[in-house]
Amino acid sequence: MDRPKKLVVIGNGMAGAKVVQEILSRDRERFQVVMFGAEPYGNYDRTLLSDVLTGAKDAKGIFLNSLDWYRDHNITLHAGVTATAIDRDNKVVSGSGGVEESYDTLIIATGSRPFVPPMDGAEKTGVFVFRTLDDCQAIEAYARGCRRAAVIGGGLLGLEAARGLLSFGLQVTVIEMMPWLMTQQLDTEGGALLRETMEQMGVQVLLEKTTTRVLGAERITGLTFQDGTALDTDMVVVSCGIRPNAELAGESGLPVNRGILVNDRMQTSDPDIYAVGECAQHRGKLYGLVAPLYDQARVAAEHLTGSSSNGGYQGSKPVSKLKVMGVQLVSIGDTIPTDPQDEVVSYIEPSRGVYKKMVIRNNQLVGTILLGETDTAGVLTQMFLLGAELPERRADLLFGTSTGAPILSVFDLPDHAQICHCHGVSKGQIKEAIEFGKCRSVSQVGVHTRAGTSCGGCKKLIEQLLEVYAGEVAEDPAEHWYVPSLPMTKPELVAAIKAKELKSVSAVFRELNGGQEEPGHKTALASLLKTIWDGEYEDERDARFINDRVHANIQKDGTFSVVPRIDGGVTSPAQLRRIADVAEKYKVAAVKLTGGQRIALAGARKEQLPDIWKDLGMPSGHAYAKAVRSCKTCVGSDFCRFGLGDSITLGIKIEQRFKGIETPHKMKLAASGCPRNCAEATVKDLGVVAIEGGWQVYVGGGAGIRVRAADLLCTVTTHEEVLKYMGRFIQYYREHGKYLERAYGLVERIGIERLRELLVKDVEGIGARLDAEIERAVEAYKDPWTEADEPVHPAQFSEPVRLEVNNGD
Numbered sequence: 131m132d133r134p135k136k137l138v139v140i141g142n143g144m145a146g147a148k149v150v151q152e153i154l155s156r157d158r159e160r161f162q163v164v165m166f167g168a169e170p171y172g173n174y175d176r177t178l179l180s181d182v183l184t185g186a187k188d189a190k191g192i193f194l195n196s197l198d199w200y201r202d203h204n205i206t207l208h209a210g211v212t213a214t215a216i217d218r219d220n221k222v223v224s225g226s227g228g229v230e231e232s233y234d235t236l237i238i239a240t241g242s243r244p245f246v247p248p249m250d251g252a253e254k255t256g257v258f259v260f261r262t263l264d265d266c267q268a269i270e271a272y273a274r275g276c277r278r279a280a281v282i283g284g285g286l287l288g289l290e291a292a293r294g295l296l297s298f299g300l301q302v303t304v305i306e307m308m309p310w311l312m313t314q315q316l317d318t319e320g321g322a323l324l325r326e327t328m329e330q331m332g333v334q335v336l337l338e339k340t341t342t343r344v345l346g347a348e349r350i351t352g353l354t355f356q357d358g359t360a361l362d363t364d365m366v367v368v369s370c371g372i373r374p375n376a377e378l379a380g381e382s383g384l385p386v387n388r389g390i391l392v393n394d395r396m397q398t399s400d401p402d403i404y405a406v407g408e409c410a411q412h413r414g415k416l417y418g419l420v421a422p423l424y425d426q427a428r429v430a431a432e433h434l435t436g437s438s439s440n441g442g443y444q445g446s447k448p449v450s451k452l453k454v455m456g457v458q459l460v461s462i463g464d465t466i467p468t469d470p471q472d473e474v475v476s477y478i479e480p481s482r483g484v485y486k487k488m489v490i491r492n493n494q495l496v497g498t499i500l501l502g503e504t505d506t507a508g509v510l511t512q513m514f515l516l517g518a519e520l521p522e523r524r525a526d527l528l529f530g531t532s533t534g535a536p537i538l539s540v541f542d543l544p545d546h547a548q549i550c551h552c553h554g555v556s557k558g559q560i561k562e563a564i565e566f567g568k569c570r571s572v573s574q575v576g577v578h579t580r581a582g583t584s585c586g587g588c589k590k591l592i593e594q595l596l597e598v599y600a601g602e603v604a605e606d607p608a609e610h611w612y613v614p615s616l617p618m619t620k621p622e623l624v625a626a627i628k629a630k631e632l633k634s635v636s637a638v639f640r641e642l643n644g645g646q647e648e649p650g651h652k653t654a655l656a657s658l659l660k661t662i663w664d665g666e667y668e669d670e671r672d673a674r675f676i677n678d679r680v681h682a683n684i685q686k687d688g689t690f691s692v693v694p695r696i697d698g699g700v701t702s703p704a705q706l707r708r709i710a711d712v713a714e715k716y717k718v719a720a721v722k723l724t725g726g727q728r729i730a731l732a733g734a735r736k737e738q739l740p741d742i743w744k745d746l747g748m749p750s751g752h753a754y755a756k757a758v759r760s761c762k763t764c765v766g767s768d769f770c771r772f773g774l775g776d777s778i779t780l781g782i783k784i785e786q787r788f789k790g791i792e793t794p795h796k797m798k799l800a801a802s803g804c805p806r807n808c809a810e811a812t813v814k815d816l817g818v819v820a821i822e823g824g825w826q827v828y829v830g831g832g833a834g835i836r837v838r839a840a841d842l843l844c845t846v847t848t849h850e851e852v853l854k855y856m857g858r859f860i861q862y863y864r865e866h867g868k869y870l871e872r873a874y875g876l877v878e879r880i881g882i883e884r885l886r887e888l889l890v891k892d893v894e895g896i897g898a899r900l901d902a903e904i905e906r907a908v909e910a911y912k913d914p915w916t917e918a919d920e921p922v923h924p925a926q927f928s929e930p931v932r933l934e935v936n937n938g939d
């Protein structure tokens with residue numbers, strides 16, 4: 131047998147790793163693979179760095195290939211080694227630290243680096259770029275000591291960086307040279323509306339400003355602009371575009387223009403050397419998005435393994451999506467008409483921040499903007515990519531058809547049409563998963579191909595493909611699983627966790643999922659484990675959202691609101707004095723009475739939280755938690771002339787007993803002293819109303835996104851009975867509620883009659899066990915604000931964002 135040829139890849143980023151994966155999926159034996167990666171990690175999804183910066187994702191959760199993956203596939207990875215020279219005559223690549231590797235075939239995938247425009251003082255401490263995990267970590271660490279931050283560059287990445295900085299509680303200013311934001315993707319109207327949206331989020335936007343100088347001795351203290359104005363700032367992130375890393379190729383004698391020149395097979399002028407990704411220039415164009423570089427990686431792999439089935443790489447059309455939390459924005463193609471014959475269809479609704487626009491040429495879509503509402507983005511993307519003929523009623527493309535009928539038939543799409551842009555999955559791959567992989571549901575297709583597993587925008591198209599090629603969309607068994615990575619319903623999972631005594635999220639993954647961790651499912655599992663084990667649950671920092679890690683509610687500007695517990699809404703002058711003193715001492719932004727009859731101190735910085743709790747000397751009100759919150763009360767029979775029951779005493783008893791108990795979603799409670807119901811108990815998750823001679827216990831009310839009148843669970847005579855049936859309901863909800871399902875969801879799913887049978891009539895004999903379980907939870911309760919004295923982690927209140935990277939292992 132022939133010795134496998136040696137393939138060396140320079141660059142272990144998104145394109146480099148993808149091309150290797152594509153090659154291995156076609157022919158595992160053909161090459162002995164060696165990779166150089168300047169970053170000391172496995173391969174991660176760079177597009178998710180913005181989520182890491184905002185704290186929405188943990189750094190560990192963005193790795194696509196851990197170091198184990200390289201070992202398992204016999205790939206030699208020189209992680210942390212920069213390739214410094216290519217000797218094309220002897221076919222050898224040299225790297226830092228004296229590493230040398232000969233090659234038969236070489237792929238250059240060195241990506242780009244951020245461009246820092248000329249300005250005095252750019253080398254000062256406090257000036258950052260935003261490209262790598264290390265950049266992310268450095269920004270976070272520095273932001274800790276800052277109050278103000280600036281971002282130079284109002285493009286896609288600049289805005290994502292600004293949102294990240296906002297989550298550290300900084301005052302953030304975006305500085306843009308052009309007259310509107312995201313000039314590459316938006317027109318003036320879209321840019322103006324986006325500016326308003328960003329400003330509403332708390333980001334200041336300065337337009338038409340060219341930065342000339344970074345002020346300060348060693349550390350940055352401000353910026354000056356060409357128009358003579360200045361801005362004070364403690365740090366700056368420069369996001370002014372990228373430049374391809376093409377020097378290494380150029381120095382080896384390969385033709386380079388802005389990027390490394392390649393043909394339609396992604397081959398340079400040297401037939402043994404290929405280039406893919408942002409460093410490659412194809413037909414005069416450079417690409418800075420993932421979908422094109424995945425196409426390039428596939429084409430290079432096809433050519434290298436001799437499996438080429440089409441005419442090579444033909445170029446890509448740009449589809450961009452802004453990933454700023456709270457802003458929906460998709461921009462496709464040319465959004466400004468260039469031909470006098472171009473047809474422009476637009477719709478603007480400034481009060482909701484909605485702007486939609488299509489540029490149509492020869493009845494084909496050449497560009498579109500969807501801002502504020504992006505429901506039809508999937509269909510428009512396909513129409514644009516395929517150059518499809520558009521329907522006569524243009525409005526259907528922006529708002530959907532009035533009958534709900536699909537605008538686009540997936541059957542007519544060619545096999546190479548990309549359905550999932552996040553993971554570069556084509557219609558042909560999904561068809562294969564349906565026809566040969568026997569996938570019958572959207573989630574099965576996701577497991578096979580990864581399609582639909584990120585932003586989810588393509589799920590409707592996957593459903594249509596299932597209908598066409600399988601004749602059915604099977605009910606997804608995963609719908610009933612507690613989390614998609616563990617194929618078990620909640621009761622099955624609870625039984626397995628109890629049987630194996632698994633007390634931490636990592637133990638669950640280790641014992642029930644072969645050690646494979648799914649970061650997106652950790653929070654739901656942490657909630658379940660806390661429910662099962664209460665005080666014995668082993669808290670792992672990365673398994674909780676920021677609110678649960680610091681026991682306060684993060685606000686839109688990145689500060690926190692502190693809400694102490696005021697049982698039953700009954701306070702005292704001494705408590706009010708303490709709250710007022712704390713509000714003054716910490717100069718909180720607002721003192722607000724809440725709907726749950728408590729007092730919120732808004733605008734506290736994270737590092738202030740432990741001192742505020744200590745000064746208050748009051749327990750946590752759990753206003754941030756998926757847990758039992760407060761019990762609102764009316765004045766009841768003690769004070770009200772209509773009062774039939776002592777709602778204050780009962781409300782305090784209810785709150786003191788069930789406070790802070792972990793539940794699948796938040797639980798709001800109330801107690802009213804008569805059917806006039808001043809505490810609105812019948813629109814609470816759990817409520818009680820006094821009637822002549824007793825109390826009615828209500829379950830499953832809501833007055834939020836959904837308004838729902840609660841159902842009557844039972845009528846009882848004593849406070850003790852109220853506590854007993856409330857406790858049974860809470861425990862049943864803890865055991866059977868899906869994660870993030872409000873109590874009314876459970877009531878509707880199980881049915882109130884069945885709940886009465888189970889919880890009141892006790893037809894299945896589970897009452898005593900539920901009573902014992904809730905008693906255990908009550909006894910295990912510990913005020914989380916005691917962590918002011920005993921933090922669970924040394925940096926619990928000091929680190930702005932949680933970034934723990936361990937080389938992707």
Ligand SMILES: Cc1cc2nc3c(=O)[nH]c(=O)nc-3n(C[C@H](O)[C@H](O)[C@H](O)COP(=O)(O)OP(=O)(O)OC[C@H]3O[C@@H](n4cnc5c(N)ncnc54)[C@H](O)[C@@H]3O)c2cc1C
Binds near residue numbers: 142
């Ligand atoms: C914060 C952020 C958000 C983004 N969001 C999106 C998005 O939402 N959608 C989208 O489509 N795109 C997005 N992008 C762009 C996308 O991430 C890039 O297009 C993609 O990562 C480019 O892949 P690449 O492999 O060409 O370069 P990279 O991923 O940068 O990989 C190149 C690798 O090569 C290494 N390298 C360079 N020179 C050498 C050398 N001499 N020796 C060894 N190693 C070397 C580099 O260290 C790097 O690890 C985003 C980018 C950033 C930074």
Ligand code: SF4
Binds near residue numbers: 764770771772777806
């Ligand atoms: S609910 Fe009845 S008892 Fe309570 S305050 Fe209103 S009227 Fe009075």
